[in-house]
Amino acid sequence: MVAPPLLRAVIMGPPGSGKGTISARIIKHFGLKHLSSGDLLRDNMQRRTEVGILAKSYIDQGRLIPDDIMTRLMLNELKGLNRYNWLLDGFPRTVAQAEALDKVCQIDTVIDLDVPFENIKCRLTARWIHPASGRVYNLxxxxxxxxxxxxxxxxPLVQRDDDKPETVTKRLQAYDAETRPVLEYYREKGLLKSFSGTETNKIWPHIYAFLQTKLPDVSQKDAATPR
Ligand SMILES: Nc1nc2c(ncn2[C@@H]2O[C@H](COP(=O)(O)OP(=O)(O)O)[C@@H](O)[C@H]2O)c(=O)[nH]1
Ligand SMILES: Nc1ncnc2c1ncn2[C@@H]1O[C@H](COP(=O)(O)OP(=O)(O)O)[C@@H](O)[C@H]1O
Known part of the structure; x- marks a missing residue:
């Protein structure tokens, strides 16, 4: 029997648009492996690896990590996920990263969370995370x-150092300058699927319906268990 092709998906959106929150729901329902560049960088920072020490200086200033370092880190991690459906969260964030990714695999779909900036700032200052798992909360x-x-x-939960209002402003500027062109890049390839809204709970059913056209819901067996 020929196995169905594996899904290669990317989730994009400005900082605080709900990528981590929606990724957790996607993983629960569709069983993809989740690779978050932010979680990977925070793990490196916590372990004080060479990459982690270097990344901290950029992250604390709300700047993007240089493409060559980021691409090497992510593509290396992806090698271990070859046999699985996967969802990339936070990568690619520049056109150079998207081009490097294209060289190693063919992306099937890019989910874009189109949430207005004015909804985002207050979300981030109320964000708390569990660093080891990447679980996100909001007061x-x-x-x-x-x-x-x-x-x-x-x-214990912690607040991210880069969720301070002044750093958030810089991250949003970096998103406009460096990441919006990636949306265009994928739009031109016909891969971009944008979901606009101001509330995750309203956006989610549309993403769920879209992904159901691509993968079965593996959580159905737990449907009798509320949660
Ligand atoms: N008020 C509000 N907060 C949300 C909503 N969706 C997610 N959040 C919170 O906003 C913060 C940012 O979401 P997160 O998933 O971490 O976004 P990411 O930065 O794109 O990965 C977290 O604290 C979430 O719990 C929403 O619809 N409304
Ligand atoms: N693909 C990437 N390229 C460059 N820098 C990145 C990338 N992914 C994450 N970073 C750095 O890590 C920080 C946190 O990333 P992430 O947790 O994905 O943030 P957010 O919640 O803002 O989407 C970013 O502000 C950036 O400095």
Missing amino acids: EFSPPKVRGIDDITGE
Whole structure:
């Protein structure tokens, strides 16, 4: 029997648009492997690797990490995911990164979260994360069961240093200058699927319906279990 082709998907959107939140739902329902560039960089920073030490100086200033470093890191990680359907989150963020990715694989679809900047800033200052898993919380939108504590492991949550208002402004500027052209790049290739809205819970059903045309929902077996 010939196995169906593997799905190569990318999720894009400005900082705070809900990439991490929606990726978690996609993984739960469709069982893809998730590779988040931000989580990978934060793991490197925490372990004080060479890449992590270098990345910190850029991230703290709200700037993008240089393309060659970022591309090497991500493509190396992707090698281990060859046999799986995967979803890239936070990469590519520049046209040079998108071109490098194209050299090693064929992207099937790019999900673009088109959320206005004015909705984003207050989300980021209320964001708390569990660094080890990448789980994200928000004091208003999705609070943890116990304030400051991860629901699953009981470990402490932290705020990201780069979620300070002044750094957020710089990250949004970097998005406009360097990442919007990537949307055009994929639009021209006919791969871009944009979802516009101001609330994740309203955008999600559309993304869910779109992905159902590509993959079966593997969470159905748990449908009797609420959550
Ligand atoms: N108020 C509000 N917050 C949201 C919504 N969707 C996600 N968030 C929160 O906004 C923050 C940014 O979302 P995240 O998924 O981390 O975005 P990313 O930066 O694109 O990966 C997190 O604290 C989320 O919990 C929403 O619809 N409304
Ligand atoms: N593909 C990339 N290219 C360059 N820098 C990146 C990339 N992915 C992440 N970074 C750096 O890591 C920071 C955090 O990334 P991420 O967690 O994806 O942020 P966000 O929640 O803002 O989308 C970015 O502001 C940037 O400095």
